[in-house]
Structures are given as C-alpha cells and as structure tokens.
Amino acid sequence: MPGKLVTMAALAVGGMLLSKQMKKRGGSRSSSVEESIEVNVPASTAYNQWTQFEEFPKFMSHLEEVRQLDDTHLRWRASVGGKRKEWVSEITEQVPDKRIAWRSTEGIPNSGVVTFHHLTDTSCKIMLQLDYEPGSVDEQLADAIGGVRQMARANLKKFKQLIEERGVETGAWRGTVTQH
Numbered sequence: 001m002p003g004k005l006v007t008m009a010a011l012a013v014g015g016m017l018l019s020k021q022m023k024k025r026g027g028s029r030s031s032s033v034e035e036s037i038e039v040n041v042p043a044s045t046a047y048n049q050w051t052q053f054e055e056f057p058k059f060m061s062h063l064e065e066v067r068q069l070d071d072t073h074l075r076w077r078a079s080v081g082g083k084r085k086e087w088v089s090e091i092t093e094q095v096p097d098k099r100i101a102w103r104s105t106e107g108i109p110n111s112g113v114v115t116f117h118h119l120t121d122t123s124c125k126i127m128l129q130l131d132y133e134p135g136s137v138d139e140q141l142a143d144a145i146g147g148v149r150q151m152a153r154a155n156l157k158k159f160k161q162l163i164e165e166r167g168v169e170t171g172a173w174r175g176t177v178t179q180h
Contacts, residue, residue, distance in 0.1 A: 029133050029140070033149045036127040037156040040164050043116040043124035047097045048172035049163050050114060050126075055170060059158035062151065072177055073105075081138045094177035101179070109133040126159070128152060 039046050049055075053074050057063040064084075065077045072091040077084065087107025094100050097118075103111035112130040119125055130152060134143040142148065163169070 031132055031134060031143050031148065033130045033132075033152045034128070035149065035152045035156055036125055037153075037160050038119065038123060038125050039160045040123050041167065042122060043118045044097045045167075045169050046124050046126055046163055047100075047116045048169035048174075049166075050100065050116075050159075051094075051173040052169070052171045059162050060155045061158070071173070071175060074102075076107075081136070081142070083136075091177050093179040094175065096174050096176065108135070126156065128156060 053066045053068050056066045062078045062080060063076065064079055065075075067075045069075055069088075074089050074091075075086070076089065077086050079085070085108055087104045087110070089102045089104045089110070092101045092103055093113075097116055099113055099115045101111075101113040110130065110132040112128065114129075115127045117125040117127065130148075132148070134140045134148075
C-alpha cells in the first residue's frame with residue numbers, strides 16, 4: 001500500500017510540473033533547444049562534415065533521409081513518434097567554418113543555426129540552436145518533458161563520435177550563403 005501511495009504522489013507531482021511547463025508557453029507553441037559539444041577535430045573539419053547533409057541519418061536517429069535539392073534547399077524525411085514527417089528547409093545563411101542557419105519552407109515549422117567555434121588547432125565547439133513547433137499532443141508532451149533536447153544532445157554526441165573516429169570529413173561545401 002505505501003508503494004502505491006508513493007507512485008500516485010509521484011504521478012501527481014509529475015502531472016503538475018508538466019502542466020506548469022505547458023502553461024509557461026502561453027498561446028505560443030514554439031519551443032527552443034540549445035545544445036553544444038566539444039569535438040576533437042578542427043572547426044573546419046567539423047564544419048565540412050556538417051555540410052554533408054545527406055549523411056545526417058548516420059548520426060540523427062530519427063532521420064530516414066535528407067536529400068539536397070540545390071545549394072540552399074533540402075528535403076527531410078523523419079520518423080517522429082512512429083509517424084512519418086517531411087519538410088523542406090532553406091539555408092538562409094552559410095559562412096564557411098563559422099555558421100549555417102536555416103528555416104523550413106514547407107511542412108514542419110522549424111529554424112535554427114549551428115555554429116563552429118575554434119578552441120585549438122585540433123578541437124572546436126559546436127553550438128546548436130533549434131526553434132520548432134511541436135504539432136500533435138504526443139509531440140507537445142515529448143517537448144514538455146525534454147525529449148527534443150535529449151534527442152539533440154544524443155545526436156550531437158553521435159556526430160562527435162562519427163567525426164572523431166573518421167578524423168576527416170567525407171566532403172565539403174565551401175560556398176557562402178548571404179543572410180536573408
């Protein structure tokens with residue numbers, strides 16, 4: 001009996017915290033995630049690998065496919081909570097070895113920026129900021145309990161492992177996209 005009471009109390013407290021988290025957003029359904037990781041490769045190597053968008057499914061667990069349509073447009077397909085999601089994004093700014101910014105133009109509303117910061121000749125810090133709008137109740141719940149943040153953190157760790165094991169990038173796009 002005491003075990004059931006503890007479980008019920010924990011569920012009640014969790015429900016109250018979740019309710020507060022969801023109310024905090026008010027009318028806005030937009031959320032943000034900021035994560036960073038230090039990687040033991042030069043900033044140029046990390047940046048060059050990041051420009052290989054079609055390889056993202058190798059380190060982003062929810063992605064099924066990324067197809068580069070042209071220098072600034074990408075088509076994404078992912079499985080989110082067992083449901084297929086697709087969207088098109090546009091790179092709105094790209095500065096070699098420094099930053100890549102994007103926004104969706106079709107499908108799931110999202111935008112963000114990833115920046116690359118030189119630490120030493122053999123290491124850098126990657127910082128990711130992602131803004132998105134959780135759609136379904138399941139997505140809103142996952143967002144409220146930090147699921148998207150955990151996924152972003154795990155994906156950055158997988159990228160770190162991928163690039164550090166290779167030591168070199170598999171390709172590079174060194175073009176510049178002027179902010180718009």
